[in-house]
Amino acid sequence: MANKLLEVKNLKQYFGSSNNPIKAVDGISFDVYEGETLGLVGESGCGKSTTGRSIIRLYDITDGEILFKGQNIHAGKSRKELKQFNREMQMIFQDPYASLNPRMTAGEIIAEGFDIHGLYKNKQERRERIGELLEAVGLNREHANRYAHEFSGGQRQRIGIARALSLDPSFIIADEPISALDVSIQAQVVNLLKKLQKERNLTYLFIAHDLSMVKYISDRIAVMYRGKIVELGTSDEIYNHPIHPYTKSLLSAVPLPDPLTERKRQRIPYVHEDATEQMKVYEVLPNHFVYGSESQIKKWTK
Numbered sequence: 021m022a023n024k025l026l027e028v029k030n031l032k033q034y035f036g037s038s039n040n041p042i043k044a045v046d047g048i049s050f051d052v053y054e055g056e057t058l059g060l061v062g063e064s065g066c067g068k069s070t071t072g073r074s075i076i077r078l079y080d081i082t083d084g085e086i087l088f089k090g091q092n093i094h095a096g097k098s099r100k101e102l103k104q105f106n107r108e109m110q111m112i113f114q115d116p117y118a119s120l121n122p123r124m125t126a127g128e129i130i131a132e133g134f135d136i137h138g139l140y141k142n143k144q145e146r147r148e149r150i151g152e153l154l155e156a157v158g159l160n161r162e163h164a165n166r167y168a169h170e171f172s173g174g175q176r177q178r179i180g181i182a183r184a185l186s187l188d189p190s191f192i193i194a195d196e197p198i199s200a201l202d203v204s205i206q207a208q209v210v211n212l213l214k215k216l217q218k219e220r221n222l223t224y225l226f227i228a229h230d231l232s233m234v235k236y237i238s239d240r241i242a243v244m245y246r247g248k249i250v251e252l253g254t255s256d257e258i259y260n261h262p263i264h265p266y267t268k269s270l271l272s273a274v275p276l277p278d279p280l281t282e283r284k285r286q287r288i289p290y291v292h293e294d295a296t297e298q299m300k301v302y303e304v305l306p307n308h309f310v311y312g313s314e315s316q317i318k319k320w321t322k
């Protein structure tokens with residue numbers, strides 16, 4: 021078994037007033053192993069981005085622990101250690117229009133990180149590194165001097181990926197990196213991410229709001245609903261033996277390639293049942309976890 025790169029333990033992230041908090045993330049636990057892709061899937065508003073942002077320390081978390089390479093990332097770290105975390109963990113954002121400054125050139129955007137960290141002393145080295153990164157994401161060196169607004173959505177996302185790679189991270193959180201792109205471009209970007217993962221030994225947390233594309237990139241998938249992870253297992257398990265009714269509902273919404281079967285298929289609605297008994301995470305099969313009460317789990321696994 022590979023090493024754990026990231027360990028999230030009972031993470032809570034609440035917003036708003038303490039007497040009526042928005043429980044964006046409400047006690048989730050998962051590990052991410054070195055070299056794998058963990059998909060994090062759930063409908064809009066369930067807490068996926070908040071999870072990602074908590075991991076890259078954009079928030080002081082409400083409760084829980086996040087360990088990166090065995091070290092607690094929120095507990096009293098020196099500036100130097102924090103700088104190191106910032107290099108090792110990067111994020112790719114959903115909207116390549118909003119996340120790139122249109123008045124900066126591709127080269128300036130990509131170089132921002134290494135300028136801040138003072139990685140390259142001379143201009144030539146810096147230019148060479150920008151060129152390498154552009155080529156790594158399937159763009160040309162000549163693109164360095166073009167402004168972000170001159171690129172298409174897919175090309176912008178490639179610039180966002182090059183920016184994320186600029187400090188040679190080990191872990192990348194891709195927050196719905198293809199949701200804003202044309203369907204025809206989505207597979208290209210997923211393939212690029214897969215290729216880069218192999219070449220650079222990257223570990224991904226890949227966030228998506230449905231189960232249609234995550235299958236192609238994820239080794240394991242965590243399904244999130246209202247701030248909780250309701251099911252977690254290998255991609256095969258999640259696709260072939262889903263247990264939680266919410267996962268089943270999400271799966272029934274994945275379009276099928278054959279239009280005839282697709283037309284006949286029924287979407288399974290999800291009806292949420294709050295259990296009156298205690299709810300917790302059960303390991304229903306080896307490495308396949310489901311959140312619920314004892315009687316719910318019994319019913320769902322019958």
Ligand SMILES: Nc1ncnc2c1ncn2[C@@H]1O[C@H](COP(=O)(O)OP(=O)(O)O)[C@@H](O)[C@H]1O
Nearest residue numbers: 035036042044063064065066067068069070071
């Ligand atoms: N900074 C914030 N302040 C207050 N509420 C927030 C903040 N960020 C997210 N939320 C709320 O937390 C919940 C989860 O949001 P988010 O993590 O963005 O969901 P997702 O990425 O799954 O769509 C939503 O109800 C959202 O409105």
Ligand SMILES: [Mg+2]
Nearest residue numbers: 068069070195
């Ligand atoms: Mg989001």
